[in-house]
Amino acid sequence: xxxxxxxxxxxxxxxxxxxxxxxxxxxxxxxxxxxxxxxxxxxxxxxxxxxxxxxxxxxxxxxxxxxxxxxxxxxxxxxxxxxxxxxxxxxxxxxxxxxxxxxxxxxxxxxxxxxxxxxxxxxxxxxxxxxxxxxxxxxxxxxxxxxxxxxxxxxxxxxxxxxxxxxxxxxxxxxxxxxxxxxxxxxxxxxxxxxxxxxxxxxxxxxxxxxxxxxxxxxxxxxxxxxxxxxxxxxxxxxxxxxxxxxxxxxxxxxxxxxxxxxxxxxxxx
Numbered sequence: 432x433x434x435x436x437x438x439x440x441x442x443x444x445x446x447x448x449x450x451x452x453x454x455x456x457x458x459x460x461x462x463x464x465x466x467x468x469x470x471x472x473x474x475x476x477x478x479x480x481x482x483x484x485x486x487x488x489x490x491x492x493x494x495x496x497x498x499x500x501x502x503x504x505x506x507x508x509x510x511x512x513x514x515x516x517x518x519x520x521x522x523x524x525x526x527x528x529x530x531x532x533x534x535x536x537x538x539x540x541x542x543x544x545x546x547x548x549x550x551x552x553x554x555x556x557x558x559x560x561x562x563x564x565x566x567x568x569x570x571x572x573x574x575x576x577x578x579x580x581x582x583x584x585x586x587x588x589x590x591x592x593x594x595x596x597x598x599x600x601x602x603x604x605x606x607x608x609x610x611x612x613x614x615x616x617x618x619x620x621x622x623x624x625x626x627x628x629x630x631x632x633x634x635x636x637x638x639x640x641x642x643x644x645x646x647x648x649x650x651x652x653x654x655x656x657x658x659x660x661x662x663x664x665x666x667x668x669x670x671x672x673x674x675x676x677x678x679x680x681x682x683x684x685x686x687x688x689x690x691x692x693x694x695x696x697x698x699x700x701x
Contacts (some may be wrong), residue, residue: 442649449647452507457644460500461561467496468564476568483590486570490547493569497543501536508651510536510637515695516658517544523627524591526661529615530629531690532597533605535638537631540656541595549587549594551580551614574614585622593627594618598686602640609687616682619664620675626682628659632692655695662689 472489479485504510520528521544528545530537542548554575557563566573572583587594596618598611619626632655635648667682 446647446649449509449651450645452509453644453647456500456504456507456509459503463496463500464561464565467492468562468568472564472568487547489568489570490549493565494543494545494548497539501539501543509647510652510654512540512654512656513695513697514540514544514656514658517656519627519658519661520545520593520629523593523661525588526593526625526627527588527615527619527622528593528595528627528629529598529686529690530595531603531609531631531692532599532601533603533631533633533636533639533692534654535602536654537597537602538595540631540654541629545593545595547592549592551584551594551596581618581621584618588622588624598683598690604641605636605639609690611683611687611690613679613683616664616679616686617675620678620682623664625661625663626686627661628686628689630657630659630690630692631655632657632694634694653697655692655697657692657695659689 471492475485475488475492479488501512505512520541524547528541528548530541538550542550550569550571551574552566552571554573556566557573572580574580584594596615598615599609600612600614603609615626618624633652634655635650635652636642637648637652638644662685664678664682667678667685
């Protein structure tokens with residue numbers, strides 16, 4: 432009986448700790464984004480006049496900041512994570528990275544290990560005081576700017592950049608089928624770009640669209656980020672097809688099959 436009581440108390444204390452640690456990490460993330468955009472990125476823009484060099488330095492700063500942040504989340508036992516085949520991302524250039532989107536942290540995980548990461552972001556994020564400076568300094572593209580979206584993507588890809596897109600457009604609802612928008616496929620087809628597939632599996636829902644930051648799972652979640660094969664938009668356009676729209680629909684169907692995440696067995700204790 433005593434052992435059961437002790438186990439329950441330990442579980443409660445562990446949960447309280449993880450809620451507090453999650454709140455602390457969110458505070459660090461928000462404050463860090465504000466400080467970076469206010470001071471560090473402003474300094475880069477002031478000292479570096481070349482636009483591409485300025486963007487690259489900014490994205491490098493974001494990458495190392497995210498590396499530190501996910502290390503912090505692991506260190507305080509908020510979550511754990513495993514990367515598979517991550518060297519492929521480090522070697523890629525001039526391609527589109529597409530991934531499923533189970534959690535608010537997906538972008539953070541991927542951007543932490545990509546030498547260059549250009550993103551297409553929601554217009555609403557430009558009104559968020561904590562991240563809008565980061566978005567503008569890094570040269571990210573707002574998805575509402577449809578008239579300049581494709582030319583910007585072509586320019587990035589021609590300069591060997593990598594564009595990160597979550598084709599669902601929003602975070603996946605746990606337990607529901609994944610539905611992809613055609614934006615990623617349209618860009619790939621019209622820019623004649625390769626696509627690198629990435630799947631993200633989380634064994635317990637965390638930071639989903641429906642959940643608040645304090646709605647933490649009962650146990651420490653494990654994120655598994657798996658870098659998969661690269662595919663070419665050309666391979667999914669029927670021979671003689673004159674319509675990019677048809678090719679984009681076909682490619683979207685393929686992506687919806689290939690982006691379904693599968694857990695990788697691990698003996699690691701949570």
